[in-house]
Amino acid sequence: MATTIKELAKLANVSIATVSRALNDDKKVKASTKMLIQKLATETNYNPNLLARSFVTKKSNIIGLVMPDIFGEFFMEIIRGVDEVCYNNGYYTMVTSSHSNRSIVEAIVDYLGKGIVGGLILMTPLLEDDVRETLEKSKIPLVVISGKTSAKKWDSISIDNFGGAYSVVEYLIKKGHKKIAHITGPLKNNDSIQREAGYKQALKDYGIPLEKSWIIGGDFSINSGQSACEKLMTSNNRPEVIFASNDMMAIGCYVAARNLKLKIPVDFGVAGFDDIFVSQFLNPRLTSVHVPIFELGTNAAQILINKMNKKSDKVQTIKISTELVIGSSC
Incomplete structure (x- = not known):
């Protein structure tokens, strides 16, 4: 022992x-x-x-990773990317999530108050005032993933959500679709907000009227995608195709189609966002927007380690490009 x-x-x-x-x-x-x-x-x-x-x-080689959740392929790929870089540079990764019963602030305070971590990677939908105030007091090296923030003192890395959403909706329009519905993510999630904005802008640029009843709120889960899809496809004004704000909700549309005895893409089409690994096994193959999720994690970790070792004082704002992956679902 x-x-x-x-x-x-x-x-x-x-x-x-x-x-x-x-x-x-x-x-x-x-x-x-x-x-x-x-x-x-x-x-x-x-x-x-x-x-x-x-x-x-007075120096910790432990990097804290605070996430809204750790369930699902998207979050696990980010963790894997962060841990890969940490391992290769002699650092340890400590992961926690806010869960449903505590705030992001509480998760951060748990780390900072115990003096465990030497640097922090924070994945948050929005960098709200209480979170920002907590971080400003700590003065800990920090990288923010995805969170929208006006503060220019921290490095941040995000996805081109607007451009990715615009590209998939533009593709659907060019295929002849005009009745395009959208299942959004959580109301205050910056990724969801930007994807909805891209969806609306594409419709506007191509002169297609926005049908507000075709925008249904979800929470990035399979169940919320299923529920939203069933609501859309049992209405008197059914869309031709549904663009879900992430692949998990798109998978929910597949579940709804099976329950309603409808066929994709014969009765309606589906497109997603993220292009998670499991999407390639859906039948028909899901059309989605590919996000280099692993790269989000590796970039965030490398930037933070450089900051912790005083190799860079410059604040970096990185936006990672997306790519449309065309399947046979729409």
């Missing part, structure tokens, strides 16, 4: 701080003391406590 730094200090008859400095090869520690501590550490299978080490060195 591995020993703790406290037990190691007791065995060597020195303070915990001396043990930590010795294991970090501090020149202020006597050579004889250093050799003794290193010998005892080997014999007792000592594993350093990262948090305890950070208290002494």
Whole structure:
């Protein structure tokens, strides 16, 4: 069984701080003391406590990743991207989500208050005032993913949501569709807001009137997509095609089609956004907007590590391009 730094200090008859400095090869520690501590550490299978080490060195090599959720392929790909870069650079990744019973602020305070992390990657729909105030007080290195913020002091990375949505709606229009419905994401989600704006702009540019009853709110889940689709396809004024603000809701449309005994794309078409891995296995193959999700994570982690190591003082605002992937669903 591995020993703790406290037990190691007791065995060597020195303070915990001396043990930590010795294991970090501090020149202020006597050579004889250093050799003794290193010998005892080997014999007792000592594993350093990262948090305890950070208290002494005043530097943590743990990167915190705060997300609205960790369920689903989209979030898991971001985590995978962040962790890949952290691992390759000698950092550790600690992930948490706000869950349904606590706010983003509470999740951040949990990290900052305990002094665990040396840098933070925050994925949030909107960088609201209470979140911004908490982060400004902490002065911790930070990268924001997707969140809309007017603050120019933090690095941010986002998707070209507007352009991606515009491209898929334009494609549908050029295929001859005019009755195009839209299932949105959450009301305050910046990605959802921008995708809806792209949808509306494409209709406007091609002279197609906006039918407000064809815009149904969802929450990025399969169930909300199914519910919205069933509402649209059982109405007296049915659309020809549905553009869902993410692939999970588009999958919900497939479920609704099966329940209503309708066929895609014969009875109505479906398009999504994200092009998650599972979409390629849908029958028919889903038309979607490809987002390099893994790249979102790797970019965010690399920017943050550079910032933590003082390699860059310049604030970066990066927008990642999307690409239309044409399937046979519309």
